[in-house]
Amino acid sequence: MSEDSVTNVVLVHGGFVDGSGWQGVYDLLTADGYNVRIVQNPTVSLDDDVAVTKRVIADCDGPVVLVGHSYGGVVVTEAGTDPKIASLVYIAAFAPDRGESVNTLIADPPPGAPVPPILPPRDGFLFLDRERFADSFAADVPPGQAAFMADSQVPWGVEALQGAVTKPAWREKPSWYLIATDDRMIPPPAQHAMSERAGSSVTEVPASHSVYVSQPQAVASLIKEAAAGRG
Numbered sequence: 405m406s407e408d409s410v411t412n413v414v415l416v417h418g419g420f421v422d423g424s425g426w427q428g429v430y431d432l433l434t435a436d437g438y439n440v441r442i443v444q445n446p447t448v449s450l451d452d453d454v455a456v457t458k459r460v461i462a463d464c465d466g467p468v469v470l471v472g473h474s475y476g477g478v479v480v481t482e483a484g485t486d487p488k489i490a491s492l493v494y495i496a497a498f499a500p501d502r503g504e505s506v507n508t509l510i511a512d513p514p515p516g517a518p519v520p521p522i523l524p525p526r527d528g529f530l531f532l533d534r535e536r537f538a539d540s541f542a543a544d545v546p547p548g549q550a551a552f553m554a555d556s557q558v559p560w561g562v563e564a565l566q567g568a569v570t571k572p573a574w575r576e577k578p579s580w581y582l583i584a585t586d587d588r589m590i591p592p593p594a595q596h597a598m599s600e601r602a603g604s605s606v607t608e609v610p611a612s613h614s615v616y617v618s619q620p621q622a623v624a625s626l627i628k629e630a631a632a633g634r635g
Contacts (some may be wrong), residue, residue, distance in 0.1 A: 410490045410631040412464040413440045416483075418474025418497070418535065419447055419506075419560035420532055420541070421553060425473075428620030433627065439464070447560050450478060450505075450567020457483040464488060466529075469630050470573075472497045473569055473616050474590065475506055484573025491630040492577050495616050496584040499551055499598040501572050506565040509594070518588040529559035540588045542614040549617070574602040580630045581606050582615065582623060589613040605629070 405507060406414035413433055415426045423442040433440045441460050445453040457479055461468055467490040477497025484492050497539065498509055520540050521533035537554035545553070581599035585592050585608050599606050609615055609622045616623050 408633070409628075410467045410469050410633075411437065411439055412466055412468040413438050413627055413631065414443060414457070414464065414470050415440065415459055416443045416453075416469050416470070416472040416476035417445065418472070418476045419530070419564070420557045422556075422558050425553070425614070425617045429567045429616055429623050429627070432620055432624040436628070438631070445476075445479065447475065447558060447564050449561060450482065453479045453564065453567075454483045458486060461486050461488050469493060469627060470554050471495060471627055474498065474613065475560070478506060478567065478569065481572050481574060482567075482569050484577055485571055489573065489577055491633070492574055492579040492598065493627050493630045494579060494581040494602075494604065495581060495626075496590055496595060496611075496613055499572075499574060499579070499581070499602050499604075500569040500589065501601070502570065503568050505568040508568075509598075514591060514593055517591040517593075520589050525562050528562050530562060530565070531557050531559065534578050541612070542617065543586065543612040544590065544618040545612070545614050550614075551612070551615075560566075572602075574604070578603040578633070579632070580626050582626050583608045584611045584613060584615040586610055587613045587615075605634075 471493040473495040521536035524525035538550035541548040
């Protein structure tokens, strides 16, 4: 790592999962000397998740690369205006503009786009159909691991999907974006559109929505680019 690289990295998970999926990325980055923190968001509301993320950022000594996967992209878009944030990295993630939420971004899927197998809300929370989880969320993850992810789902609050961004950090901070070209949760054309709008430096990887689990090397490499300010 170069002398002027940012050394602090904060990783933010998305809906239906927790922060443990980042372990492969964590192992690679820490082996190269980065200080990595993993946010454990309750995913009940956007406001809560932003508050939890900002507490982790506050604990970091110096500038931070803030990384979000999936719904975590909404969290980092809102939390990323923190003055400690040097850059943003979106991993197959939502990158909303002002007033947008997950709900608004998924409201009009393009014709022929795969429809995530989200079950009807139960007590204000969403789950993915366990039988279809692997195919939609983790198609390139080893079957046993994908089954574990399906059976250990974290309830995703309907309120979190409704949480709208007030001031998108990508309008004032440099950003990098990894597009998962085989994603069946967030259509790749939507990822292209969001990354282009944000002016992100883009990398494309043939991977499922769980690219952060299945291809940690590609994810870690992009985070290192952001840390070095190379776009």
